[in-house]
Structure formats: structure tokens, C-alpha cells
Amino acid sequence: MLYLTxxxxxxxxxxxxxxxxxxxxxxxxxKLGLTFPPDVSVYRREVxxxxxxxxxxxxxxxxxxxxxxxxxxxxx
Numbered sequence: 001m002l003y004l005t006x007x008x009x010x011x012x013x014x015x016x017x018x019x020x021x022x023x024x025x026x027x028x029x030x031k032l033g034l035t036f037p038p039d040v041s042v043y044r045r046e047v048x049x050x051x052x053x054x055x056x057x058x059x060x061x062x063x064x065x066x067x068x069x070x071x072x073x074x075x076x
Contacts, residue, residue, distance in 0.1 A: 004012060011021040017037050024031040034042060043051065 006012065006022045008022050008025060011019050013019050018040065019035040021033040021035075022030060023033045036042060
């Protein structure tokens with residue numbers, strides 16, 4: 001795992017087309033802004049885990065193609 005230190009307004013760039021910016025820091029919480037292409041999927045870890053569990057349950061334990069939408073806008 002890579003650890004980076006960033007201040008509010010500073011960013012990192014991943015694969016030339018994904019930018020992650022620190023928007024706000026309050027106590028133990030940070031707000032991140034992400035800019036990424038429309039074909040990239042971005043999920044909070046707990047949502048991703050739930051999608052994977054549902055896919056596994058629906059397939060009876062066999063791997064299947066990802067039927068989830070490619071881009072999910074969530075608050076939180």
C-alpha cells in the first residue's frame with residue numbers, strides 16, 4: 001500500500017486520467033473529490049463488497065460478468 005500526505009486542494013493523478021483531490025478535512029474525516037472517465041467504476045469499499053457478494057450469490061458461487069452500472073454517484 002502506498003501512503004501519501006496531501007493538504008486541502010492538493011491532488012494525486014492515477015494512470016493519467018484519474019485525479020483525486022483533498023477537498024476538506026474535519027477531525028478524523030476527509031472529503032475527497034474524484035475526476036475520472038465515465039467508463040471507470042468507483043465504489044466505496046462496503047458497497048463494492050456488497051455488489052460482489054450479491055453477484056456471487058446470484059451465480060451460485062460461479063464468476064459472472066459485472067452487471068453493475070459503470071458509474072455510481074453516491075453521497076457519503
